[in-house]
Amino acid sequence: MSHVLSDVSTMTTRGLRLVSRDADAMITAVVLPVIILLMFVLVFGGALDTGTEYINYVTPGVILLAAGFGAANTAMAVERDMSGGMVDRLRSMPVSSWTVLSGHVVASLVKNLVTTAIVFGVSILLGFRPAATALEWLAAVGMILLFVGWITWLAAFVGVLVRSPDAAGGFSFFVMFLPYVSSAFVPVDTLPGWLRGFAEHQPVTPVIETVRGLLAGDVAGAGGTAPGDVAALAITWCVGLGLVFAVAAGVAFRARR
Amino acid sequence: MTAIVTAEGLGKSFGRRGSTSPPVLDGLDLELQEGAVLALLGPNGAGKTTTVRILSTLLKPDAGRATVGGFDVVRDARRVREIISLTGQQVAVDDKLSGAENLTMMGRLAHLPRRVVRDRVAELLTAFDLADAASRHVGTWSGGMRRRLDLAAGLLTRPRVMFLDEPTTGLDPRSRQALWDVVRGVVADGTSVLLTTQYLEEADRLAQRIALVDGGRIVADGTPAQLKRQVGEAGVELTLAAAADVERVAAALAGATVDGARVRVPTDGSVAHVRSVLSLVEDTGVAPEHWEVRAPSLDDVFLTLTGHAGQEHPARTTGVAA
Ligand SMILES: Nc1ncnc2c1ncn2[C@@H]1O[C@H](COP(=O)(O)OP(=O)(O)OP(=O)(O)O)[C@@H](O)[C@H]1O
Ligand SMILES: [Mg+2]
Numbered sequence: 001m002s003h004v005l006s007d008v009s010t011m012t013t014r015g016l017r018l019v020s021r022d023a024d025a026m027i028t029a030v031v032l033p034v035i036i037l038l039m040f041v042l043v044f045g046g047a048l049d050t051g052t053e054y055i056n057y058v059t060p061g062v063i064l065l066a067a068g069f070g071a072a073n074t075a076m077a078v079e080r081d082m083s084g085g086m087v088d089r090l091r092s093m094p095v096s097s098w099t100v101l102s103g104h105v106v107a108s109l110v111k112n113l114v115t116t117a118i119v120f121g122v123s124i125l126l127g128f129r130p131a132a133t134a135l136e137w138l139a140a141v142g143m144i145l146l147f148v149g150w151i152t153w154l155a156a157f158v159g160v161l162v163r164s165p166d167a168a169g170g171f172s173f174f175v176m177f178l179p180y181v182s183s184a185f186v187p188v189d190t191l192p193g194w195l196r197g198f199a200e201h202q203p204v205t206p207v208i209e210t211v212r213g214l215l216a217g218d219v220a221g222a223g224g225t226a227p228g229d230v231a232a233l234a235i236t237w238c239v240g241l242g243l244v245f246a247v248a249a250g251v252a253f254r255a256r257r
Numbered sequence: 258m259t260a261i262v263t264a265e266g267l268g269k270s271f272g273r274r275g276s277t278s279p280p281v282l283d284g285l286d287l288e289l290q291e292g293a294v295l296a297l298l299g300p301n302g303a304g305k306t307t308t309v310r311i312l313s314t315l316l317k318p319d320a321g322r323a324t325v326g327g328f329d330v331v332r333d334a335r336r337v338r339e340i341i342s343l344t345g346q347q348v349a350v351d352d353k354l355s356g357a358e359n360l361t362m363m364g365r366l367a368h369l370p371r372r373v374v375r376d377r378v379a380e381l382l383t384a385f386d387l388a389d390a391a392s393r394h395v396g397t398w399s400g401g402m403r404r405r406l407d408l409a410a411g412l413l414t415r416p417r418v419m420f421l422d423e424p425t426t427g428l429d430p431r432s433r434q435a436l437w438d439v440v441r442g443v444v445a446d447g448t449s450v451l452l453t454t455q456y457l458e459e460a461d462r463l464a465q466r467i468a469l470v471d472g473g474r475i476v477a478d479g480t481p482a483q484l485k486r487q488v489g490e491a492g493v494e495l496t497l498a499a500a501a502d503v504e505r506v507a508a509a510l511a512g513a514t515v516d517g518a519r520v521r522v523p524t525d526g527s528v529a530h531v532r533s534v535l536s537l538v539e540d541t542g543v544a545p546e547h548w549e550v551r552a553p554s555l556d557d558v559f560l561t562l563t564g565h566a567g568q569e570h571p572a573r574t575t576g577v578a579a
């Protein structure tokens with residue numbers, strides 16, 4: 001037990017080194033989000049009417065989309081560990097299963113922090129004008145990290161389960177789908193009815209609304225709910241799914257042979 | 258002597274529930290004595306890796322039980338992991354990390370103090386002739402270098418039991434020799450080693466005991482000398498060009514056996530006896546294509562006991578007929 005912290009830090013150092021030396025992962029973390037942001041703001045921005053300046057509307061969504069793409073890299077990294085000999089060696093050592101996976105997850109959090117900073121930076125250059133106080137900024141980043149946390153645990157779970165790098169890469173389709181069918185890029189009431197039902201009841205929407213609200217200087221409620229309720233819902237989603245997938249990943253990791 | 262690793266009646270099959278795929282392990286027993294080296298020798302698919310994976314807690318057996326250091330590998334897996342190190346058949350190093358980073362990471366995970374890690378990493382890099390490449394990404398290394406790094410990673414701690422699954426596959430003769438020296442060194446320091454190999458010579462050189470695995474069980478077990486004795490004595494072997502020659506030579510030599518174009522006579526290997534055999538051959542007027550004095554090798558043991566050939570040529574004393 002006393003070794004858990006040191007193990008997690010060792011595995012995080014490893015995860016960060018692997019990520020920072022993986023050209024694919026670095027492009028996904030740094031270049032891709034900026035391109036997506038530019039695309040939404042410059043290409044779609046003029047055509048979409050969201051009630052506010054579109055860049056204010058879309059920036060949080062770009063960050064969550066980037067988190068999804070980054071998670072696909074995590075799934076691939078975990079798959080690489082599982083199919084190479086590395087996991088055998090680690091499992092033959094007195095190191096807990098979660099330690100190995102949490103190294104990837106913490107590395108993913110750090111990576112996404114960098115991505116978040118870059119996207120906010122570029123967005124502000126493009127005219128994004130958040131009205132958040134320092135505390136609200138902190139809360140917004142915290143919310144983003146909670147989201148990154150659960151989606152990375154899901155990615156780790158997928159990485160443990162799949163048997164090929166391609167299958168792990170397929171994860172990115174799923175994570176693309178989630179933000180697109182949410183209020184990340186367009187208001188949900190512009191979606192057809194059946195999609196709206198999904199969009200209103202999936203984790204990305206409350207997370208987006210919360211981050212958007214915090215950056216606008218108030219936790220505005222979506223669809224008339226009281227401020228704070230959306231944030232609570234978002235946190236419940238992220239923590240709940242995070243726990244479920246962390247446990248699932250750990251169990252699958254142990255059961256895998 | 259006490260046994261530090263034991264396995265009794267290990268069974269394992271990988272078939273899905275209800276399928277009838279034959280078991281991979283089928284009642285395998287083994288014992289590694291404290292401070293000794295045991296080699297599991299067997300053809301592809303014999304079950305060597307499966308055995309090692311069970312003993313190193315990666316896989317649960319379907320039947321039987323195994324202990325390492327007195328701990329059950331299933332119930333006390335955690336205790337077992339504290340006293341073993343595993344170098345698997347697949348190389349387990351991170352290509353994107355340097356050699357030194359790889360070893361340092363393993364040292365940290367083994368919970369060695371930082372200073373010890375630093376010293377031990379430098380020591381191992383030098384011992385495995387990797388110091389010059391230590392700061393380069395392992396992805397740019399040769400296969401043999403990566404294998405050596407992999408082995409070094411298993412030696413950061415001083416484990417009580419080391420499992421080495423085909424440790425020298427893909428190594429050149431010099432690296433193989435270096436690895437053997439390292440293994441002898443850790444054994445001298447008190448570590449017990451269980452290794453699997455397809456190289457008979459390796460088992461012969463390193464192990465006090467050899468267990469022959471075939472079809473998921475041990476088909477023979479003993480010291481290298483005992484195993485060789487099971488197959489019989491040394492012989493003079495002559496290869497002849499024509500069938501008529503084979504008959505003539507075989508008739509001239511008492512106790513000769515014939516196998517195709519080859520005639521074999523048992524010998525004690527002494528100069529006098531070999532010379533007498535050769536002069537009898539000379540008297541027949543037949544010039545053999547080739548002759549040799551052949552000591553029984555593990556290759557023969559392999560062939561006799563498993564029905565498959567081993568992979569390496571045995572050591573021989575060779576002569577070519579005039
Ligand atoms: N996870 C698995 N799923 C299904 N079959 C397996 C699995 N692991 C091993 N096997 C099968 O078990 C048999 C024994 O495999 P094992 O790896 O133990 O052999 P080995 O003696 O190490 O062979 P080699 O010398 O080729 O390494 C093989 O037929 C192999 O296909
Ligand atoms: Mg094997």
